[in-house]
Amino acid sequence: MCASISGFSKLSKSKKIDWIVETYFSNAEDAKRILKQYWNTNEKIQQLHDEFTENTITNYYLPLGVAPNFLINGKLYTIPMAIEESSVVAAASKAAKFWMDRGGFKAEVISTTKIGQVHFMYYGNPETLKNYFNHIKSQLIEDAKPITKNMEKRGGGILDIELRDKTKDIKGYYQLHASFETLDAMGANFINSCLEQFAKTFKTEALNFNAFSAEEKIIQIVMSILSNYVPECLVRAEVSCKIEDLSEDKNISAEEFATKFVQAVKIAEVEPYRAVTHNKGIMNGIDAVVLATGNDFRAVEACVHAYASRKGTYSSLSHAKIEDGIFTFWMEIPLALGTVGGLTGLHPLVKLSLELLHHPTAKELMQIVAVAGLAQNFAALRSLTTTGIQQGHMKMHLMNILNLFDATDIEKEILTEYFKVNTVTHSAVVEAIENLRIK
Template sequence: MSKNLDKKKFRNMTHEERLQFIKVNTSLDDNEIDLFRNTSVFKFSNIDGMIENAIGIFPLPIGIANNFVINNKEYLVPMAIEEPSVIAAASNAAKIASKGGGFMAQADDSIMIGQIQLIPNSSYDQPKVQNLIELISNNKIDIISLANTKSKFAKCLDIKIKQVNDESINKLGQMIIIEIMVDTKDAMGANVVNTMCEAIAPEIEALTGCKVVLKILSNYATQRLVKCRGIFPTELIGGEEILKRILFAYSLAFTDVHRAVTHNKGIMNGIDSVAIATGQDFRAIEAGCHAYACRDGQYRSLTKWYQNSKGDLVGEIEIPMAVGIIGGITNTHPIVKACLKLMNISNSQELATIIAASGLAQNFSAIRALSNEGIQKGHMKLHSKNIAIIAGATNDKIEMVSRKMVEERNVSVSRAKEILESLKEN
């Protein structure tokens, strides 16, 4: 590496200089370095503008889950995920649900919460803190008006004020939290809510004579819930015995935290894969959903399963869902734009219903498999193709090796290599 490169900060290097830096300072060979040169549909300049210290793209497979009928409308649902069984499982669940009328879903308006943390002076007693709360409340209209000067599309609707005490090990005392309620329309809303919070923070400090510390949105979108319900006819899920076993599986997920975590992970397989394909902040969605799972003090299942009066299985999901179809990478990522377009959706609420239905469908398939033959049979059947590829199979040999391993119920790299060798001999 040249001395010139040694003096450069990594962020100031060209793409090729960054790759050469990695080559010299790591154990990657030329073929591995070359993987980062393939930037797919992007020019490197686009990637470099999206994140700091960019070197390339990390691709995920995108597939289509079909058979989805939500609120009487048919959808093709794009999913970006590396796990082989998810798309097939979601498609199969959606097909069964369609026989029961499809999924019915509704999403709240796009209300996001922004928080301003106000620290009263240490000498303030409870009556004085209450006076501060009243002072802010009396000036609520002016504060809302100031917030609304910062956006042409989003609208601050209301302000709520609460007092909290520090329960951490530091015991720092009382805090006043001013929460703004913002209708972010078809955007997820993080940027506009943060902008509003930062705009009104100095006004609140001037009004109260106290200090503002944090001023940021909350990803716990409890004012932006989505609900989805599906009916799964008993004769299509394997009969009454399977239905009862599914109810027992749900009972464990509702009652026991160790089961609930894995149960909800399966739900997030469906939710995250659609969120990633459509350019959503899936980490924010994850955080909000998991917080909602323990809203009564214990971490529980995000879904509810029961038998209706006709004897069929009913599944329900209710979760916070902050998503957008404008803003962020939905405007710049070509694959994200294509995925949103192929779903033919008109607003962020519609996207929220699709994501919720995907989570519910995935959960059904998982607990049905667990309640019947176990998760591994179907999972390994699909995973067998990956094993065949790892063993060196190509083209039509992939399917041949995969099918043989599944028939033998022996899905392993060593067995795949043996089958592959026998095919070469023939």
């Protein structure tokens, strides 16, 4: 029977586990055994993991795979990918090899501007507020100097602050809309600290602004927070080649493949039902690298999908064209990433992942991550427009089904060979393993 508990966070990890397993599981000892199986045997590393979050009871592992042969701007990379979906790393690797032989991927960072906002309420004269903002703007930046001085030494800092009138949406609602450059840091803590200082100065100094009436001096700060929507923190990734160099499939000509591929992308541009799945495929590649490098995949996901809807309809992130006999496939995508701060200096596997990528700057990581997403998208569309997605996907999924039925090494070997020439479905695998065991 489930029960509430008071002071759970103050319990030791072992006491937390005891309460969890005794309250929620029919076999407490078996549940405890599974939880402890995933502890790290290195006490120092386990303590590090325990302190990453609150109320830790065990570790939740994802496979860390690598996709080699990524040629990006003339430089070879092996890209780390933390993901449980079996076909993703294989598809990315295949796409990387395909394009390595055709000049590789080109990538460039268009902009790295990040955004934060102070949301506040003011019910007085809008013109007086504008005058106050113009009067106080330089002081907002000056009062934040203790926070920004180190960032400024490295070439970053506050880019601008604007006053935005949002009273058409909500009565009395205004914003201080600030833009930042945070260099190799994702910058969330830096931006939020700046915003809270802006809010403090903005509210306090209003009391001394003579043009305000007594009521106008009362500015209500609602909240100060960065935005994970960063449409001006953009990176572009691209591949291109002659049409005749495209196809490796004997069953379809290069021209037909190129035409079908472009049509598939155009469908995703105009049909939201298709666009969501299309973009999910892109995020398969992006999220896997974002996770492996200790970045915030939730923030990236939220931003990317908002960006895909920026014109009023959810649409494809990637685009393709055929022009003068050249096939081009590209994507511009917002990515706010960091290579310093957060988990990047703490998690041992994140450190290894960044070293594997030649210790990239934030801009270089943006390029790598965007390329991983484009490669994943290319691999998926290539399958969809030729053999169909299930042939490759289900073959990769075969091992998951075999493991579900506790197949032995010998059974795996026999059935893997069998399904090289037979269609993989869940029911077909179940039938095959049952027949094998009867024999």
